[in-house]
Amino acid sequence: MPDGAARQVKRKDKYRRRQTEVFDAAAAVFARKGYHGASTGDIAAELGIAQSSLYYYFKSKDEALEKVCLQGIKGYVERLQAIVTGDVPADVKIREAIHNHIEPVNFIPDYFRTFVGELRYLPSNRRQKLNNMIAEYNALFEQILIDGIAEKTFTATLDCHASMLMLIAQCNTVPFWFGQFEHYSSTQLATVLADNFLLGALPRRNE
């Protein structure tokens, strides 16, 4: 028989598991109907419980969106940080970065979509932290391109800032059409995207 402290932990764990189910449902509904188009009643219906029961797990719809967005970006910056500091050429880093960005579509697609599409509806006080993470992420991404020019991996004419925005824009649209093209895996898709960016559509002679 567990002692008092262990019992507390177990109870908290059970609560957190249920809470995760609630946020999963919220993410699914936000992704499908948009934040403002989704009601707490919709989320409850997704779970088969009463609308008021949700408030045992979050304090407001705003907070639910914040948690979903935080979950959606979780780990992104850390993984990109590791890629940037890696000891490989910039073109390999770009391939890794693109893969890193797209891959979560496989296991948290609703969080991914909600983060990309609904973050702007977070009240500005809650949005601050997430905006900072995005700025940091973008800077890391751009750094790969800047370093790539310095090490002569990329052409000097590359517009690093615009290219960074465009690469991320491409990755961010993937969760919105991933279900419709099952013949691509996320890995294949990342490869297509990276090949396009690195090689270009015009043929190359010496390769």
Add this chain to the structure above:
Amino acid sequence: MPDGAARQVKRKDKYRRRQTEVFDAAAAVFARKGYHGASTGDIAAELGIAQSSLYYYFKSKDEALEKVCLQGIKGYVERLQAIVTGDVPADVKIREAIHNHIEPVNFIPDYFRTFVGELRYLPSNRRQKLNNMIAEYNALFEQILIDGIAEKTFTATLDCHASMLMLIAQCNTVPFWFGQFEHYSSTQLATVLADNFLLGALPRRNE
């Protein structure tokens, strides 16, 4: 003094001009707050009139969104059609197509943003026509790439369908950050995007 028929035309014209102002306001509010986040009261406030006055110009909020979206895509297909059938190499066509897609950010940015971001919230009966136009547009865009491979302008390894989606995805994000980077004109931006797609980031030897 105009006769009866001419008077009717003049009145209709005046009505249409005012209606355009109403849709302009709707597009602005939809773009800023999202369709579900925007109320008809917000649109009225933008115009400085009563909320109920709007219903003299449209029958429902849905209809307003439909009209804004239709205005947002107006001319796109026709212009791309002309580009596709033009007598120039595929790389030039791609440059033209990208320019054609991005340029409206200069004169109808709110319609552009609303079309890209809010179309999905149109009830499916109203959305049908617009979806068909998008399908047609995408097919035309992809045709440029397919033709480009056939005429040896592009590498045979190019994934035309994925590339089409990615190019359009890039163009579609432009209206969401255009205001923040004033040192790019839409033309310069189109050039960066096309250069990236055609040439790639890796240096080329013989050019």
Add this chain to the structure above:
DNA sequence: TTATTTTTCGATAGACCTATTGAAAAAAAG
């Protein structure tokens, strides 16, 4: 000016939505 048409408005019905509250049901502990 007076009469007619166009445009705007105030008031509101009817619906929906968020968040709260106290109580009931379910689960866990004793």
Add this chain to the structure above:
DNA sequence: CTTTTTTTCAATAGGTCTATCGAAAAATAA
């Protein structure tokens, strides 16, 4: 089985939103 704690619920206050309606105001015509 009884008590305690956790989880869910029904009911609802208080707010917002869309769309309608008849009347008022403004513009135009006679």
